[in-house]
Amino acid sequence: MSIGSDTIYDDTIENAIKGIEASLEKDYIISKRALSLLLLQEDEDSLEEIKEREKENYLKIISIVEETKNKYERPLTFVISSYRQKYAKTLTDNVMVKTETNKKSFSETLDKIMLNPITGVPIALLVLYFGLYKFVGQFGAGVIVDFLEGNIFEAYINPWINNILNDYVSWEWLRTLIGGDYGIITLGIRYAIAIVLPIVGTFFFVFSIIEDSGYLPRLAMLVDRLFKKIGLNGRAVIPMVLGFGCDTMATMVSRTLETERERIISTLLLALAIPCSAQLGVILSLLSGEPKALLVWLIFIVVVFLFIGYLAAKVLPGEEPLFYMEMPPLRLPKLSNVLVKTYTRMEWYFAEVLPLFILISVFIWFGNIIGIFSVLVNIFRPFVTAIGLPEEVSEIFLFGFFRRDYGAAGLFDLVKGGILSARQLVVASATLTLFVPCVAQFVMMIKERGLKTAIYIAAFVFVFSFFAGYALNWILITTGALV
């Protein structure tokens, strides 16, 4: 069969197709003509398939392919695609006319500005600043979280649950499992609804706008050269930007990268150097009182990101990734589409993450009962003091594993209490940013990269974050940059 009444390919290929078709004895879901064309182009899956099923004719088919191949200078996949393209052109010329020359539109001008690194980089920073910092960090993680946490959960739901438990449940273990400090409802569900939902919701909203506008491919193009140095390519900008929203989700999305090497590097960098929105919100507001401290933290994280990425690219074997990307025209996002996207993503996220939070609160409840936390805090203590921080910070590090922002929020109290100096604050924030991903992210790492890789990455992050914190502390003391 050919398309309509026209034939696309030349006689040599048509004859080869006929030869192969005749040799295919079994039934296939795909038409024999299409399968023959795939075989001529040496499609791996199809070759494997017929090798298994056409035992007797396999060699005959291979010889037809080889024979045909020898008749052309270029690979058959190139020849066949060229014929298709040529026919597509003929058809298009036949049915499509261009009536007027287009005037330069506003979106084209905007496009030029975004593509040029001199104007494009500041635009990227502005998008990050307003989209992530202002909207997600301050509005989502600040205003909405405060309202849901303080005015809804702490004012109504938690006391209500605890009262019911106190009145009707006589078992202490069940009371602490559901309510109290670490209960399924008072910690797990509260955390999911009051903290994660607004942050992730606002983030998805911004991200859907950025995505629908066609900005992401432009950002990918801008960073490609830099990302090549750390073993990634421009495409990895998508999981990295997502990481600023939620590292757990970003770790999952890193599966869209083409090679396992890129997936491992991006999983590592997400676990180490990309703070999620929850953490970012708290740390930024913590450090914003001290612009110098904020700057030190920022430089430190960027340096670690690039340095570790560079090392990982050197250490991990594998081919350098190629970068190619289609750049769709800039489009004005439609609110209804953005809302539908945001909603469906939140729905999916919730289904995926809520069980994890419940599991985590059960785990904390259990750990509390058997007293494992005080043991772990004791293990952390020498590391924490070694990087020049007061003992009290140990507990914060432990909780950082369960809730990234909870750890950072704990710093708040210490700062208010006047325990930390500016230098200690920076060291603590920086180390905490690097330190172990949250539990949910760790579980996702196991799911996506396998247990072994996940443990290696977590172990590395653990050791490196303290080492880097130590180095930072030392640098700050020696140079006297911060006291």
Place this chain on the structure above:
Amino acid sequence: MKTLANIEKGFEGSIVEIKTNRDDIIRKMMAMGVFPGSSVKVIQTFPSYVFQVGYTQIAVDKEIADTILVK
């Protein structure tokens, strides 16, 4: 012969060949509709190469740009 990697921004011409032994590059370019004979317009050369074929803009790295011969 010039390639996309060593040509100035604003260049308009046509693609002569995709010169490489790497099957993955050939496949990728064909999938994007980049063929010998296609007319091409160079939009940008730094930090990555952006060119237009038909109504499609495509961004590629230096490695791929090096393989696309134009005139």
Place this chain on the structure above:
Amino acid sequence: MKSFNDVETLNNNESIIDEKVLERKEAEKIVLVGTPNVGKSVLFNRLTKSYVTVSNYPGTTVEVSRGKGIIGNKEYEIIDTPGMYSFMCITEEEKVTKRLLFKEKPDAVIHVIDAKNLERMLPLTFQLIESELPVLLVLNIMDEARRLGLKIDVRKLEEKLGIPVISTTAALNEGIDTLKERIDKYVNRV
């Protein structure tokens, strides 16, 4: 590829009658295919009412989205696939799509393209036709093509390709009703 095998097991192990009963029980399926950035997801949203699973990510649809939608007076399962350029797969996503196309035995395959890029996207249409899949071609994002001054003779293209061709602007809800009518007619043809 696994999917090719499935046909044999079906043919060998089950009688024809069983297979027919099996087919009747399942909802009829419509699969959307196309490259990234052609408005496939928007079209999917226009055709479906309720979501079963959705998780699409920038540029590529990581996982396959399935939803239910009513066209004519029948309910269909509508499947949105990861972006695909060609049957000669480069990425995992393309492999997923190719597998799905053959495994799900769709009652209609809707190839969604960006109208202004007709020339570049037709080769996949050819491959779908060559595979003898029940394909309809949708020229989406017509508004952009119009803005560029492009006019497409849809009837002539239909004639040349021998398959239904429909022009739409899914983002503006243009042409969706016509598309539904054509799908209904196409699936229920004798």
